[in-house]
Amino acid sequence: MADDPKTLVSTEWLAAHLGDPDLRVLDGSWYMPDSGRDARAEYEAGHIPGARYFDIDEISDQRSSLPHMAPPPEKFISRMRALGVGDGHQVVVYDGMGIFSAARVWWLFKLMGKTDVAVLDGGLPKWKAENHPLEDMPPVVRDRHITVQRQSHLVRDVAQVAAASKLKDWQILDARAAARFRGEVPEPRPGLRAGHIPGSMNLPFMELLNADGTMKDLPALQAAFEGAGIDLARPVITTCGSGVTAAVLSLALERLGHNRHALYDGSWSEWGMYPDLAVEKG
Structure with missing residues (x-):
């Protein structure tokens, strides 16, 4: 794998750069509510040296009833300053699954206009x-100024996704498991209908990963998107259950040099809740 500090870096790269003064490592672990895992407790028990814990649920727009929606820029700024993350830093994000929630943190930084951020491969x-x-010591944090500029083209709301579903000017790609996409199993979040956004396609995020949790190479990524029916010459909206694994699709698209992608932040947690939005099954 070619290391790219704007998308994905290897464990070898991180080990070699761990002492760099302008490197900031974030533990962006997050687990499904029914997983039985406690991300913060796992972080406190052992993390990559110097890593700070990025709480996806807390660093969010808590005015919304939807889970972990992107925070307003001023909240992102205050939380990053508290973590000692700021301008001029190279950020590397990892999680406890391999590549899962770290991609969501990567996307949040991109949304805030920060591009020197990569996911730890595997x-x-x-x-x-x-x-x-590993260490279990809390890092020494020094406040660092951070400037952000929200990149609105990287996110979509429910009205924009409904328009794309109707007009088909953007392809909609769903990262959930195939059985959830087809509506064959109940949703893990109570009260949501089963199925998918009309006209959307399905590429379960796990199909972009190798058995060891690393991301597949570029030819295999391209084959996976094309196998799911995606035209890589056209723009893509990524979606999933709650906007976490959709970011794995976004990261893979970015790896392929495809930069006309946006993430549906509300994802199925929002679409599946509203009875007036059409749902397809099968």
Whole structure:
């Protein structure tokens, strides 16, 4: 894999740069509510040296009834300053699954206009498997100024997605498992209908990953998108259950040099809730 500090870096790259003064490592672990895992407790028990915990649920727009919607810029600024993350830093985000929620944090930084941010390929499982160091000490944090400029073209709301579903000017790609996409199993969040956005296509995010949790190489990524029916010459809206794994699709598109993609932040947590929005099954 070619390391790219704007998308994806290897554990070897991170190990070599861990002492860099302008490197900031974030633990962006987040788990489904029914997983039985506690991301913050796992972080406190052991994390990559110097890593700070990025709480996806807390660093969000808590005025919304939807889970972990993108925070307003001023909240993002205050939370990043508290973590000692600011202008001039190279950020690397990892999670406890391999590549799962770290991509959501990567996308949030992109949304705020910060581009020097990468996901750790293979995440904490690969780091541990290679016997790289861990620590349980809280990092020493120094406040750092951060400027943000929200990139509105990277996010879509329900009205924009409904228009895309009707007009078909943007392709809609769903990262959920195939059985959820087809509406064959109930949604993990109560009260949501089963199925998918009319006209959307399905590429379960796991199909972009190797068995060890690393992202597939570029030819395999391209084949996966094309196999799902995506025309890589046209723009794509990514979606999923609650806007987390959709970012894995967005990260893979960015790896392929496809930069006309946007993420539906409300995702199925929003679409599946409203009875006046059409749902397809099968």
